[in-house]
Every structure is written in structure tokens, then in C-alpha cells.
Amino acid sequence: EVQLVESGGGLVQPGGSLRLSCAASGFTFSNFWMHWVRQAPGKGLVWVSRINNDGSSAFYADSVKGRFTISRDNAKNTLYLQMNSLRAEDTAVYYCVRDLMTASNHWGQGTLVTVSS
Amino acid sequence: QSALTQPASVSGSPGQSITISCTGASSDVGSYNLVSWYQHHPGKAPKLIIYEVTKRPSGDSRFSGSKSGNTASLTISGLQAEDEADYYCCSFAGSSTSLYVFGTGTKVTVL
Numbered sequence A: 001e002v003q004l005v006e007s008g009g010g011l012v013q014p015g016g017s018l019r020l021s022c023a024a025s026g027f028t029f030s031n032f033w034m035h036w037v038r039q040a041p042g043k044g045l046v047w048v049s050r051i052n053n054d055g056s057s058a059f060y061a062d063s064v065k066g067r068f069t070i071s072r073d074n075a076k077n078t079l080y081l082q083m084n085s086l087r088a089e090d091t092a093v094y095y096c097v098r099d100l101m102t103a104s105n106h107w108g109q110g111t112l113v114t115v116s117s
Numbered sequence B: 001q002s003a004l005t006q007p008a009s010v011s012g013s014p015g016q017s018i019t020i021s022c023t024g025a026s027s028d029v030g031s032y033n034l035v036s037w038y039q040h041h042p043g044k045a046p047k048l049i050i051y052e053v054t055k056r057p058s059g060d061s062r063f064s065g066s067k068s069g070n071t072a073s074l075t076i077s078g079l080q081a082e083d084e085a086d087y088y089c090c091s092f093a094g095s096s097t098s099l100y101v102f103g104t105g106t107k108v109t110v111l
Helices: none
Strands: A003-007 A010-012 A020-024 A034-039 A045-051 A056-060 A069-075 A076-082 A090-097 A112-116 B007-010 B018-023 B035-040 B047-050 B061-068 B070-075 B085-092 B100-102 B107-109
Touching: A003 A090, A020 A090, A020 B107, A034 A069, A034 A076, A045 A069, A045 A076, A045 A090, A045 B085, A045 B100, A056 A069, B007 B018, B018 B085, B018 B107, B035 B061, B047 B061, B070 B085
Parallel strands: A010 A112, B007 B107
Antiparallel strands: A003 A020, A020 A076, A034 A045, A034 A090, A045 A056, A069 A076, A090 A112, B018 B070, B035 B047, B035 B085, B061 B070, B085 B100, B085 B107
């Protein structure tokens, strides 16, 4: 069974940092592109970042460019999102997503990040 | 890159058909046959129901997709109580500001 389990969310002060992890199981992690998508409270889904299967290429939404870094460890079947210089508007549930727009698409349950003083 | 425009809410009675529109621009929906639709029950993980405009990942044939110009559409036939959820479209945009853009979301209510 395909599983994506996010962790690392929590309460952080503005300007602080947090690293999210996504543990993958039930499939060959190194074969798939991975994404982070977020949803602020009461708002819609927003694409955040994408990394290719070997980690050599990454893309970001303008709203997080220069502050967030996506990475992966294929030996550990884990996806990461390093979030620095956090702002109140980064408060959201962050979802780990496999293959956003193909039949292999799969979503984790999400982890909540709250940026507040 | 602005969010794709969806109606805030759509409702229908059990057994009826409803259609949700998703309007973008020539730079996203209009340029690529890479439009997906997701069903999201609050508190749960979103679920892909349509990809590449018209393709279904699973066997639920009640869901169908289409596209004309800069607008994609999702039709749910034979509406069922369990279809009550939020629905989001998503398009590949390929721009420097965002590779992908989601729609604003539509709340489907089964009367």
C-alpha cells in the first residue's frame, strides 16, 4: 500500500525555521517526482515546490522562492521541505504529493504549520 | 500566476448531473492538456479524479472532464451523497512564477 506520512509541523515564530519530512513507503520512491502543496486555513490548495526523481532539479512558487528548499534522500525514502524566514502567510497544512498530475498521483494526510508569535 | 477561477459552490439533488467550470488563461489551461481535478473531503487527503483533461485514474465513470479554450470542466453524473466535498482543478502553467496553478475550489452540496 502506498503511504506518504508527513511530519515536522508545529508552531514557529515569524522569522523562524522548520523542516518538514515525508516518509514514503509501498512504492519505489526514487522513480517518482515529488511535490509539496499547501492549504491555508479556509483557503484553497496552492502548489509550493517540485523535485525530480533523482533530486537534481527543483522548482518553487514565487511566494516561497529563496526561503524554502525541497530535497530528497532516496536511500531513506524521504522527502524534505526546509522552510526559513517563515511568515504568518505560510501558515497552512502542507501535503506531500507523488506525481501531481498523473494516474500515479497520491497525497499524504498533511502536517500543520502555524507561524505566530 | 493567478489562481484558476471556479464557482464557489454548486449544488444538486441525488441522481442529477452537475458541472464545475475552471477558467484560466492562454498561458495555462489554454496551452496544455495537463488539467487535473481533485476531490477533497475536509480533514482527509485530496484524491485525484481526472487527469490530462479527460482521463480517469479509477473506474468511477460518473466523473468526466473536458476542455474548451481556456476553460476546463468537470461533470459529476448520478450525484451521490458521498460526492459532497470540495473540488479543485489544477493546470500546468510552466511559468517562472509557478509551474502549476490550482483553482479557487468549489464546494459541492448534495441537497
